[in-house]
Amino acid sequence: MAEHKRKNHIPFRLNILFVGVFILFSILILRLGYIQIVQGDSYERMLTNEEEQTVNVEAPRGIMFDRNNYVLVDNDLQLALTYTNTPNNDRERYEIAHGLVEYLEIEEDDIESVNPREWKDYFLYTASIEPTGDDDEDGPLREYVANIVTDDEASELEDDEIYQLQLDRLNDEDIMNSYSESEQQAVVIWAEMLSGYNHSPNRIATGLDEEQAHRLAEMLHHMPGTDLMRDAERIYPYGEQFTEFFGSIGSIPSELISGYVGRGYERSDQVGVSYLENEYEEVLRGEKAVVRTQPDGSVITDEGRRGNDLRLTIDMRLQQDVTDLVSDVLHSYGGHVFPDGRDAYVVMIEPSTGDILSLVV
Structure with missing residues (x-):
């Protein structure tokens, strides 16, 4: 029991x-x-405060010289404004773009360079954040967007199809003309910010002067994701002479990003995209400096290195003389030497070595 x-x-x-x-x-x-x-x-x-903060500082590319050590391509050190996108930061990006209008110089050409898709995307986003009225009614933008696609059409379409139909029915010129000048400038900045990759600094303004940099530096803490970085622009002491062969630098083409990232590049890096700049990218590319800020506030800097220089076989003074000579001959014949509008071409080579001394096309 x-x-x-x-x-x-x-x-x-x-x-x-x-x-x-x-x-x-x-x-x-x-x-x-x-x-x-x-x-x-x-x-x-x-x-975040207890972690080490690491910043990579761009290194200037190598300089190009002619055979007599005259500088053909050099670097003009300057400052650039960058913005780092993060997921779900649409509202932040919108507000920062409007805040930057008074600090950046936006030209008419910049406004004209905004493509139709960007005008339409900006319009749709501004409609999505438009406040509702006191009686919870949609504002004019929300109401306009809601009527672009009818309820019957929307019931038979997926979200991405509705979005595409909205884009097709919007007119980018009407959108652009409906905005004030300051709003158009904000769209330019917004589009530049949107073109970057998540977690990778993207240049949204280059060639900043000292006054602009100082004014921006005072406001960066109010604009999350923005930063000032040292940058360099290619300059050509001999003007247009031979520039078509030097090539140009620019953003990494989208179809080549994976290859560059695999070789240690960042998505926002500037690389040689044509001719000599592209052919000798690995030579001209510099090694970035790395600045590490420790949790105690101390800073450790690993010095970078400017890219290797490139010495060409071209004799620039001879190149100038030959260019002037060809130009004079062409003008004396009314602009063309040969029939059917064909131009003159000159290549001068050192017979003993095969070095190209001058090339005029």
């Missing part, structure tokens, strides 16, 4: 144990949820 009573106590004790474990786990889950949701941002900031 006593044994039977003892057995009845065992399930009761187990139930108490299970209830206790359940309560403890519930408290733990609630505590984790509180830390994650309520205090998550503060802990993330604390963690």
